[in-house]
Amino acid sequence: MGNLTVIMTDVEGKVHRIGNLDEGRNLMETAKANGVAGIYGDCGGGCACATCHVYVDEQWWAKVGEPDDIEGAMLDMVADVQRPNSRLGCQIRMRPELDGLSVTVAPSSAA
């Protein structure tokens, strides 16, 4: 068991503080394993469905970093809820610099 922590605010506004995470664990898996509402992860972390969309809290953005082109194209599919600090949870892997990372789950694209 690892020693990293992430804080996720789900789509219902509930704050989940999830600890004991291993390095390499991605945010989508972490959210699903802990019942974080609004994260579905339909494609299993394949960067192909955008159902694991999160907003990274501003103070963490620089450390988390920009999405690559493939992820950017996927985020573009949910442009109505995309923001400058959007990332796909399955593409963010925990590592020591991200200990304490805080993100908010994005709502689904509008019907």
Added chain:
Amino acid sequence: MTTGTAAKPALTAEEARLLHEASLRDYDIQAHPHDYYRAMRKGDRVHFDERLGSWLVSRHEDILSVQADPITFSVNMGYHTQQARGMREEFQAILERDGGGYFPDAIMSDPPYHTRIRKLMENAFTAHRVKELEPRIREEVVDLLEKVADRGAADAVTEIAVPLTIRVIVEQLGLDHGMEAQISRWSQAVVAQISSMQSRETMLENAKLICDLQNYLIGKMKEREKAPREDMISDIVHARIAMDDGTTETLTFAEAVSLVRALMIAGNDTTATAIGNLFLLLATRPEVAATLDACVEDDRRLTRFVEELLRVEPPVRALSRMTSREAVLGGTTIPAHAHMLLVYGSANDQDEVFPDPRKFDMDRHNLGRHVSFGGGVHRCVGLSLARMEVKVMAREIARRMADIKLAIAPGDIRYVPTVATRTIEHLPITFTRRQG
């Protein structure tokens, strides 16, 4: 009208007639379904199609509800009751005797079993892995297009779309080149098992073909078991995932056979259909051809173009579920053990979700809402590969071909008679070769 629910919008006389008389079993409805879809969405959102014996789920929000509850709405029951209807035992015995075994489709299952199977196959299909395949896919696309480019005429379905998707899956799985025609026949035999249109004779013929297919695949899998290569058969045979409790999961050989067989089939007709639809739009809607020309060298825009193509002409029209208990959906009570079809084609055409739905508008801000790849735990595994094949095709068409026109009257286009997909059988086109 005092029930407290919102009043249903008034139906036109034609919509009322369609709801009353039409069926997705009718060829004319299968070929030109949009009015029927709209009538259902407006007048009877979860509609019992009597001649089909199935409940048709027509609205986007109801399809999402079904996808969110894969236990109540079972793929396992929906799929396996369709297989070799009425002749299942005989079919099974033939495969056990001559085909190396009867291997139920492991992916056509429900959670929690399905969750384990999905995890073991997903690694092969991530968008990042598929990106690495782009150069090889491009070579195949260019080869096929160059064969017809100077001729100025082709059947876009049988000479371009179908051969491409078979070549790609043969290469990705690691099967033998030269086997494409055989693989296409085998695929049709597997698909026929669930079409519920088989006589006993065709069942026997198809069972024989499926035996040959399984023996061929088993041979390849045994080879890869000993000597893995860079291909999907090796990925599946050697798949393993670490579980949270420290144990490792693998696939049984029987599961692996069923998955290789499923991958061989699932991506062929669907992706070929998408490419056929691309040619149809380019040939019949000048604004779509102009839109493609304008975005062809911009990867991000081209990705959007492909997604809107898949929304506006979804290859998979409708897929099966079965209720494992009585359930209420969109205000309608569906009994237990009822067969249902999720009409993806209708949900993509719903104007409350996609305003002016027949318009090709790649700037829709909610493009990712379309359900052409399904959604929830059964969302298409091969979606990145499918998108890549269609994208590369669109790009190479635009670079080489101009003035694409239908070589037959639009009314003469024939579709494969099935509820599951909306697939053009032949698409003769003419075009000019682009210079430079």
